[in-house]
Amino acid sequence: MNMDAALQTFFSESRELLEQMESLLLQLETLDEASRQESLHGIFRAAHTIKGSAGMFGLDYVVSFTHAVESVLDRLRNRQLSVSDALVSLLLQCRDHIAQLVDSAEAGNHDSTIVKAGQPLLAALQSYLVAGAAAETKAPALPVSEPPPFERLDSDDIASSECWHISIRFGRHCFRDGMDPLSFITYLKHLGDVVSITPLAEFLPPASEFDSESCYLAFGIQLASSASKQEIEDVFEFVREDSILHIIPPRSRLQEFVDLIEAMPQVDQLLGQILVTSGALTANELQRALQLQQQRSSSHQPLGEIISSTNAGIQPVLQAALDKQGKVRDTLVKEQKSLRVDAEKLDKLINLVGELVTAGAGTSLLADNLGDSALNESVSVLNSLLEAVRDAALELRMIPIGATFSRFQRVVRDIAHELDKEIELVINGAETELDKSVIEKIGDPLTHLVRNAIDHGIESPAVRAAAGKAEKGTIILNAYHDSGNIVIEVSDDGKGLDPELIRAKAIEKQLVDESAVLSREEILNLILEPGFSTAEKVSNLSGRGVGMDVVKRNIAELRGRVEIISQIGQGSTMRIILPLTLAIIDGFVIGVADEQFVVPLDAVLECLELKQQPDNPFDAPYFNLRGQVLPLIYLRHCLGVEGRYPARQNVVVVQSGGISAGLVVDCLLGEFQTVIKPLGKLFSKVGCISGSTILGNGSVALILDIHGLINTMTESEPQLLQ
Template sequence: MDLEQALQTFLEESRELLDEMESILLDVEAEQTSAEQLNALFRTMHTIKGSAGLFGLETIVSFAHQAENLLDQLRDGKLALDDELVGLLLRCHDHVKLLIQALTANEALEPLRDEALEAALLGYLAVPQAMQPERHHEDPKPAASQRERWLLSLRFGPDVLRSGLDPSSFIRYLATLGEVEQIHAISCRLPAGADFDAEGNYLRFELLYQSDIDEQSLSEVFEFVREDSELFIWPLKIAAAHLHEACASATPDEAAEVERAWHQMGALGQAFPLENPAAAPDPLLEHPLATPDDEPSLAKPSPAGRADIQAEPAPAADARGGRGGESRFIKVEAGKLDSLINLIGELVIAGAAANLIARRSQQTQLVEATLSIANLIEQIRAGTLSMRMVQIGEIFHRFPRVVRDVSRELGKEIQLRIVGAETELDKSMVEKLGDPLLHIVRNAIDHGIEPPPVRVAGGKPAQGNLWLNAYHESGSVVIEVADDGGGLSRERILAKARQRGLLGEDEEPPDSAVFQQIFEAGFSTAEQVTNLSGRGVGMDVVKRGIEQLHGNIEIDSEAGRGTTFRIRLPLTLAIIDGFLVEVAGSTFVLPLETVIECIELPSGLPENGVHDCINLRGELLPLLHLDHFFELTPTVAARRNVVVSQYGDRKAGLVVDALQGEFQTVIKPLGALFSTLKAISGSTILGTGEVALILDVPALIQHACRKESERFALPPRADAARPGSPLQGSTP
């Protein structure tokens, strides 16, 4: 096994373990601590310590060992997990995470030592036993008489030393989990003369071992050396039935030595003296093994891919023969997946071109063949895109710690509630959502939720509530951040906007337009500047970040009741199902998920402006004539069509000249020159090789609804009654 690959595995698994540790510590604050949670906390730090020891990372090993000792006392009931201790363990989590990040960046670890934190740990460990609170552990360690005795037959691969792994370190690690009673080292096919390789491994080990750990944990010890190794584990009492398996690939001399060792350990009946003193175990190996304080521990990786080593009662097999139970998941480098999706995008374009040529040829068989290929391409596309979908809980689960720390800094009591963490979104979008959500959550804690005395005086519970919610709606993903605080002050925001010239003195915009002012750069109504907020920095960045993901953000707020920030995002930014329309001789693409229906444009409607509306089955539907909107030269068409589109709870009709049908659309980003366009979200390549623009339907619907609302809502001006006035007759 490549040592660099093993190190990357260690770093990734350490991050996962630290996430698990943080989640447990935040959970136990709200619930009664269980023995299972305490054991999980101990295993987290114990595993990181052991894995770090494998790579000689003494800084991580020494600190993790101190934290492990504290957690050991905690699970044994010698300490109680109170609020202060949770805070200390969270600091330990942060410190180990910092060390892992430094190791990932190839930075030195020793300068990062936190002596104050180490002193705090030692202070807990030095508390006299009589002064420590009494706790009864629900899962006491088994007595020695309850421990299982195991026979381990370990034949490490010939390149184990060359890969940087020391077989003896595995045995030292076993000693930290139980007691190694006997070790027998047997030379395997030892060559003579020039054929001897000083970096090769020619030893196998037969061990008699006693421990209270289960066979699963025992198997995980050898995760890093399962390749090219023969590793067997059996309970001692049934090992005799498997002697032939242990010797299946051994030479006759080696098999005789293995049988002699098993007799010596009592696996084949009563032990007897060795006839050949030269075959006795190496005295260095028989010496008492080092304790965890003397030697770095060995890695005990996480359960992923654990079944290569055989342990009864599972069916015995050679570790090289594959896993006893295949893992349901594999890890793929993100860059490889992105490259695959790009290639599939090009395949979609090439398939569209082939289908166009086939239809022009009017050869039925060729058309059918290209349609079959297109169907397969669509299935491949859908399957590949699903691989990039990850649960948004990956982000949501960062926030319990943020809420805990920030609320305590501000002296507030806040309960975070997460709903819809299983909602899936494109991985590239999830990674970019972290900062915008962080800004919104911090502002909700600082500005939104009142201090406990204010809440109590207003008839509310002292503890505030903050919700993170995600769900699918109309082909989009909706993410909500809601609080039950004091709500936004329309009057203060409106006054500030007028002061800065963002709104006119006589304007009375709706609440939604007023609340959108907080996204202006430098806009803040905070009376005090803190280290969290009040400088007007952040909310404009939030909106810009959401718009870069082709999404939008809305605000609902009610004074005294709370505020909800609602973010709408497309499911993916790679390949979508599109709907082609023709406007003034140009082709545009609408995301198919936003299209509800298509109807013929009623005759007799005035076309002297961009906006008008129709009655769609009793519903007022604003219309947007795309040729007028984009200032294209109108063409004469026998009939025109309305594409009824919806985004969220808003609808609008987009007037087009012709409908061209569905089209698999590969999204190509626009250059920096077009970055300020609000109605265009990207481009694609058609089967003809032409470029078609992808319309930003949410922006178009918002524009149509806003303009039509203003048109009907504004009172008539003094010149409204003059003949020829554009406002004449516009009010109902």
């Protein structure tokens, strides 16, 4: 085995497990008991896997620290410790320290100072272990209220019977509660035929201990019925809590349960869920088995064994459920397997596909010029395959933004605690996919925006209560696609931005002249200027006038922009709009004079002919689009293209950010698979152009930035959009 490769795999998998630990820890306090136990098992497994793998490579300092964390987690999942805010915070710090130890191991410079930094954490963990052990020692041992076994029928006898076998031991206080045990047995006749009733005398006490007011009745009943197990159990509903009831299905019903389990969809479920869903086990029986498992937590007895011991007759169904569970989980494991590919190799593949697309466009143009129908058909098939290869290659670089969003759960929790604020983070659009390179670069800007929302946006609980708001604030992270762009929003329901305060601060810092006339949008955008801050005092979170200008610069480097929407007292939304930044996109080629341009196809709504009419001559600022005013952008004028007007012009209706406009062009040249080539730094400030591409004939065409064009129109003719 190549140990170096195996060690790198350990580092990579450890980081994934640590991210999983953090995500599960952040959810612990908000989960119900059943879900919390599942999460604790997941956290424990992650820590245990890291410890075991670290031991294989001799990383004893990782093993030692992780073992202490594992011990506390083991007490948590066995309910010997309770989940608290302080304990979750400690475990999050421990998770961070394990990450530092793994990073140190990967760097190859085992630093004793990092190990020493974990000593306070180990001491804190030890206090929980000692406290848990003391509580366990002081607490009296709880008697296991497991009932003595019922009438022991041979499992073969039960399986061969076509009757339901019911074992019922009535509660000791049944008579005192005014219940008549025989009335329940009589009622069974409404569900079917009572074949036999056998009294179970072994539960009668000695005559000297007999109490005339206590009930010692217990029966074994054979019932021939087509009713379900739940319906039979419901007969004893009024005495079920104090009585001990077992219901064993007939042979034919066992096979029916097995068939139902095998027909279940391929969804990962807990063993108890499978048995209850199939009808082989009732909800009450499952609850009782879970209680017994909890009482036997020290022995870690599997739930299946407990169910089997208390319901011997459903052994075939239990085995079928276990087999079903195993098959589903094996399938999921296979589906979750992934192949790690070096990023450089992936980029090389994307570049080669891009060149292939360009070559394919040239071949299509040559085939059209030759006019050979057979060749054209062959090229058409080739282009279809090229498009499929292109899409498949690009999907390799696309990853959901949800993982990036989830990291802010920890940021919000820690900073909110530091500022004594109550804040909930809501994530929408986690499935929205972005290019991996964009995901990597968007993290820092989002961190600045989230921290600002916590520090500046969300008020303290007292202030919120005085304003009639809920004491707990809300920050929303949202992502979605819009007209070929990716939109990421950071919203809060805080105090909002005050334009007057922002203007006053900007004048004070000499960012604008006092006599300047600015729109509301321009005033809000002043917070993106270097050196601007409205914080009254400097803290470790804000007040130094850096941050938002960094956000603006980083987003600009991604060819994106930042929009600010805010209402005083209601909150703010910071909207980041980014191009898809894919290497290859579907484009629509248009012509103006002798120049050709490409419009992202996602932004195109429709194409129309621009007719010259007395009330709408060429160069008119608008177009009547089915009764709606459509502002026009003349690319000839906007981009300074010289040349004669054609006899007929066309309008390409485009949309960006919810605003529609018409691009006036000379000709429409059709769809084209566009390989984006970035512009040099010389053209980085050109607002109307987002890139370039090489057409099939070898000429270069510029890719238009639709939002930039619409902004240009808005600045020059704002009344058209009112």
